[in-house]
Amino acid sequence: MGAHVSREDFEWSHNEEPHASRRKIILAKYPQIKKLFGYDPMFKYQVIFLVFLQFVTMYLIKDKSWTFVLILAYCFGGVINHALMLAIHEMAHNLAFGYSRPMANRILSLFANFPIGLPFAITFKFYHLEHHRYQGQDQVDTDIPTSLEAKLFCTTFGKFVWLALQPFFYAFRPMAVKPKKPTLLEAVNVVIQLTVNFLVYYYLGGKMLAYMLLGSVMAMGLHPVAGHFVSEHYMFKKGFETYSYYGPLNRVTFNVGYHNEHHDFPAIPGSRLPEVKKIAPEFYDTIPQHHSWVSVLYDFVMDPDIGPYARIKRKQRELAS
Numbered sequence: 001m002g003a004h005v006s007r008e009d010f011e012w013s014h015n016e017e018p019h020a021s022r023r024k025i026i027l028a029k030y031p032q033i034k035k036l037f038g039y040d041p042m043f044k045y046q047v048i049f050l051v052f053l054q055f056v057t058m059y060l061i062k063d064k065s066w067t068f069v070l071i072l073a074y075c076f077g078g079v080i081n082h083a084l085m086l087a088i089h090e091m092a093h094n095l096a097f098g099y100s101r102p103m104a105n106r107i108l109s110l111f112a113n114f115p116i117g118l119p120f121a122i123t124f125k126f127y128h129l130e131h132h133r134y135q136g137q138d139q140v141d142t143d144i145p146t147s148l149e150a151k152l153f154c155t156t157f158g159k160f161v162w163l164a165l166q167p168f169f170y171a172f173r174p175m176a177v178k179p180k181k182p183t184l185l186e187a188v189n190v191v192i193q194l195t196v197n198f199l200v201y202y203y204l205g206g207k208m209l210a211y212m213l214l215g216s217v218m219a220m221g222l223h224p225v226a227g228h229f230v231s232e233h234y235m236f237k238k239g240f241e242t243y244s245y246y247g248p249l250n251r252v253t254f255n256v257g258y259h260n261e262h263h264d265f266p267a268i269p270g271s272r273l274p275e276v277k278k279i280a281p282e283f284y285d286t287i288p289q290h291h292s293w294v295s296v297l298y299d300f301v302m303d304p305d306i307g308p309y310a311r312i313k314r315k316q317r318e319l320a321s
Contacts, residue, residue, distance in 0.1 A: 005154045005307035010144070011235055013312050017135040018242070019263040022283065026264065030279050033265065039098040040269040047087045047096070047112050054080050054115035058200070058208045066207065073211045077115075078219030079252055081212070082226070084112045086254045086270075092125040095269040106185060110192055117212040119193035120171065122186045127174045132266055135233075136241060136314045142174040143233065149173075150308035159301045160222075162308060166229060167220035225249055227293020230300050232259045234310045237288040241312040244277075245290040257293075260284055 027033060054077065061069060088109045090096065097104040109121040127142050134140040149169060153162035162169070201209045220226050231245050245257030256262070258273035261284065265276060277284045290296055300306050 003156050003304045005159075005309060006304045007307060007309040010150070010309055010311050010313040011238070013136065013241075013314055017314075019135070019260075023264045026280050026283055033268075033276060033279055036265070036272045036275055037267045038269070039095050040271045043087075043090065043096050043269060043271070044108055047084070047108060050080055050084055050087070051111060051114055054084075054212075058115075058204055058211060061211070062204045062208050069207055069211050070214065073215035074218050074223070077211055077215035078223060079225055081116050081216045082219040082223075083252055083254065084116055085216075085220075086256050087112045088121045088124060089128065089256065090254055090270055091121075092128050093266050095267075099267075110189055113189065113193055114196045115212055116216045117193070117197055117209070118171070118216055119186075119190045122183070122189045123174075126180060127178075130178075132263065134317075135263070136312050138313050138316045139177060140316055142177045144311045144313060145169070145308040146173060146177060153308055156301060156304075159307055163226075163230075163297060163301065164221045166226065167217045170220065170229070222297070224294050224297075225253060227290075227296045228253065228256050228259070231257070231290045231293055231296040233312075234300065234306060235312060236290075236296075236299070236306060236310075240288050243288055243290055244284060245293060245296075247291050247293065249293055257290075260287065 057072075057077065057080075061072060064072075091105045091109040091112070094102055094105045096108050106122065106125075109125075113119060113121040131141050131143045136144070138144075149162065153159055197209060197212075200212065220229070227249075228245065231243055233241055233243070235241060236243065242260050242263055244260045247257065250257040255270035255273045258270070258277065261268070261273045261276040262270070265273075268276060
C-alpha cells in the first residue's frame with residue numbers, strides 16, 4: 001500500500017483567508033488593476049469553437065476502433081472537455097458577458113456543458129462561489145475533502161486511487177457535505193444535457209457517448225490537466241493555502257493556473273490574469289508556486305507529508321445572508 005501519510009488531521013487556522021486582505025493592499029498600491037475587471041469579449045467565441053470542434057471530431061471518428069477512440073478521448077477529447085469545464089468556471093464568475101447579463105452567462109454555460117456529458121454547469125456555480133467567499137470553512141467549502149476521504153486514502157496507493165476517483169468525489173462531495181434544494185435552472189440543465197446525450201447516442205452511436213463521458217472523467221483524474229485540482233489549494237508548504245502554476249498547460253485551461261491571482265481578483269477574466277502578476281510581481285513571485293502539474297500529482301502520491309489532509313481549514317462561521 002506504500003507509505004502512510006504523516007498527517008492525521010487538517011491544518012486548522014484561526015486567521016481569515018488571505019485573498020480579501022491582499023486584494024485591498026494590491027489595489028491600494030496598483031489601482032490600475034481595476035481596469036482589468038470585466039469580461040473578455042472574445043471568450044464566448046472560444047467556447048463556441050471548442051464545442052463545435054468536439055462534435056466535429058466525434059463525427060469524424062465515430063467509425064474508428066475502440067482503442068483509437070479511448071486514446072483520443074484521453075489525449076484530445078478529455079483536454080477539450082476539461083477546457084470547457086474551466087470555461088464554465090469562468091462563466092460562474094459572469095466573465096463571458098459581465099455581471100449585468102447573468103442569464104447570458106448561464107445559457108452559454110449550458111451550451112459549454114454539451115460535450116462534457118455530465119450536467120453540472122448550474123450546480124457548480126452555487127458551490128464554487130461559496131468556495132471563494134468562505135475559503136477553508138468547515139462544512140461550507142466543499143472543495144475540501146471530507147474526513148472520511150482523508151482517512152480512507154491515506155497511503156501511497158490510496159492517494160493514487162483517490163486521484164483516479166477524483167471526478168466522482170468532486171461531483172458528489174458537495175451533495176453529501178452541504179446539500180442544497182435543486183433549482184429550476186438545475187433541472188433545465190439536467191433535461192437539456194440528457195437530451196444532448198440521447199441525440200449523440202442516436203446519431204453517432206454509443207461509442208461517441210462513451211468518448212464524451214470517459215474523456216471528461218479521465219481528464220479530471222489521472223491526467224496532467226487535472227493537476228490543477230491538487231495544485232490550487234493543497235498545502236505543499238506549511239501556512240500557504242493557495243498556489244499558482246505558471247506552466248504551459250495554462251494555454252489549454254483558460255489560465256486557471258494563475259490561482260492566487262484569480263482568488264485575489266475573481267472579477268478579472270483568465271485571459272488577463274497574467275497582467276495582474278506583471279503589474280504586481282512582488283506579491284506573487286515571493287510565495288510558493290508550481291511549474292509542473294505532473295510533478296504536483298507525483299508529489300501528492302509519493303510524498304508522505306501531502307495527502308487529502310493537507311488542506312487549511314477554519315471553523316465554520318455564520319454565513320452572510
